[in-house]
Amino acid sequence: MDPRRYEDLIAAYALGALPEDERRKVEEYLSEHPELQSEADELRSAADLLAFAPEEQEPPPELRQAIIGAVEPDAGAPEPESRTSVAGWGRWLSFPRLAFAASALVVIAGLLAWNVTLQGEVQELQGRMENRPEAPQTYEVSGTGIAQAASGEVMELGNGRTVLMVEELPETPRNKTYQIWRIEDGTPKPDSVFEPAEGMTAASLEKPLDGADVVAVTVEPDGGSEAPTSDPILTSKL
Amino acid sequence: MLFVAERERNHAALADEDLMACVEAGETGAFAVLYDRHSRAAYSLAYRMMGERQAAEDLLQDAFLKIWRSAGAYRAERGSVRTWMLSVVHNRGVDQIRSSASRRRTQDKVEASAEKAQPSEAFAETWRNSRRQQVREALDTLPPDQLQVLEMAYFSGYTHMEIAKLLDVPLGTVKGRMRLGLKKVRGFFDSRGMAIPE
Numbered sequence: 001m002d003p004r005r006y007e008d009l010i011a012a013y014a015l016g017a018l019p020e021d022e023r024r025k026v027e028e029y030l031s032e033h034p035e036l037q038s039e040a041d042e043l044r045s046a047a048d049l050l051a052f053a054p055e056e057q058e059p060p061p062e063l064r065q066a067i068i069g070a071v072e073p074d075a076g077a078p079e080p081e082s083r084t085s086v087a088g089w090g091r092w093l094s095f096p097r098l099a100f101a102a103s104a105l106v107v108i109a110g111l112l113a114w115n116v117t118l119q120g121e122v123q124e125l126q127g128r129m130e131n132r133p134e135a136p137q138t139y140e141v142s143g144t145g146i147a148q149a150a151s152g153e154v155m156e157l158g159n160g161r162t163v164l165m166v167e168e169l170p171e172t173p174r175n176k177t178y179q180i181w182r183i184e185d186g187t188p189k190p191d192s193v194f195e196p197a198e199g200m201t202a203a204s205l206e207k208p209l210d211g212a213d214v215v216a217v218t219v220e221p222d223g224g225s226e227a228p229t230s231d232p233i234l235t236s237k238l
Numbered sequence: 239m240l241f242v243a244e245r246e247r248n249h250a251a252l253a254d255e256d257l258m259a260c261v262e263a264g265e266t267g268a269f270a271v272l273y274d275r276h277s278r279a280a281y282s283l284a285y286r287m288m289g290e291r292q293a294a295e296d297l298l299q300d301a302f303l304k305i306w307r308s309a310g311a312y313r314a315e316r317g318s319v320r321t322w323m324l325s326v327v328h329n330r331g332v333d334q335i336r337s338s339a340s341r342r343r344t345q346d347k348v349e350a351s352a353e354k355a356q357p358s359e360a361f362a363e364t365w366r367n368s369r370r371q372q373v374r375e376a377l378d379t380l381p382p383d384q385l386q387v388l389e390m391a392y393f394s395g396y397t398h399m400e401i402a403k404l405l406d407v408p409l410g411t412v413k414g415r416m417r418l419g420l421k422k423v424r425g426f427f428d429s430r431g432m433a434i435p436e
Binding site for chain 2: 008009010011012014015016017018019042043045046047048049050051052053054055056057058059060063064066067068070071072144145146148170171172173174175176228229230231
């Protein structure tokens with residue numbers, strides 16, 4: 001293959017639009033010319049973006065059972081107990097992990113205390129609200145994906161204060177946090193970040209709900225994001 | 239047994255890359271967590287490629303079984319787990335489309351799918367700044383003829399020669415549109431100082 005021919009085919013290669021024989025020739029050429037790999041990778045990453053474009057579709061719940069069920073017999077070779085070998089747990093209980101776990105415990109303890117305080121505050125506010133003519137406005141929260149089992153509500157407590165209360169919220173992945181978004185006229189506005197607590201999680205919104213149509217929660221990198229980087233796992237239509 | 243239960247529970251707290259290592263070791267709990275995180279995006283792609291529910295479900299099942307068996311092939315330095323999983327769905331989808339005896343696609347179907355790519359007002363569309371919206375904005379900057387060849391290649395699995403034949407344009411024109419289209423998508427993110435979404 002000559003350089004002109006390669007140039008001619010590289011975009012179709014990145015899109016997976018070459019027949020098998022031409023695809024192999026491009027790959028051979030690339031292996032002989034590693035200096036061209038970065039350009040090929042750039043075109044490939046642009047092509048990969050197309051995967052994110054389709055309209056969102058929710059897979060049927062029974063498909064999950066079928067797929068997870070299909071791999072379970074396949075996993076039969078290593079029995080669950082065999083995966084608890086000392087070597088395996090050695091990896092988990094290595095010093096950096098222990099150090100990480102220790103610092104995580106401190107953080108969790110702090111969060112727990114904050115959560116308890118916040119829950120107390122919510123209860124107190126709820127108590128106060130009971131003595132007032134108007135009841136707090138609540139909106140149902142529904143979960144999907146990793147938060148499929150979660151449920152709860154968004155509570156407007158008055159004076160612009162709003163709290164998200166959620167049960168059965170799973171832990172976030174490492175280096176990730178939950179973030180609340182207020183969707184106003186189709187635009188997600190960033191709100192507070194929070195960590196889940198065992199049982200009931202209470203998270204206070206930074207801003208009032210005025211003008212928001214939906215409250216949503218996504219999993220974001222630690223510290224939160226300016227714009228969502230993942231799909232919502234909790235939503236509440238207001 | 240306590241350790242096993244503990245570890246299963248810990249899967250939800252692991253990053254995708256760590257879950258891949260667990261899947262490679264045969265841990266179905268890790269696989270289930272990856273499924274929960276990425277099945278919606280994967281199914282959306284499968285549905286877009288196959289055009290109907292049953293075929294999309296079959297493709298999703300086929301792709302996730304491939305992911306289960308090939309977790310060791312994942313290389314973190316080549317991109318995110320999500321992108322890798324979607325590439326598995328895409329590759330399996332293209333294989334299925336190309337091997338299908340009754341290659342159901344016609345010129346009409348191609349044109350119809352191009353129309354479907356227009357933004358809708360569904361709730362998900364509210365995420366204007368989300369990854370999907372960013373990608374759509376990038377695609378919206380393409381001239382229709384460039385977008386059309388990218389979609390025909392990526393979603394419908396056509397080769398460049400088939401596209402040239404279907405559109406009745408020279409092969410060189412199709413290759414040029416592909417190259418310009420991909421460069422323009424790339425340029426959309428570069429010119430705004432935005433990272434390519436993973």
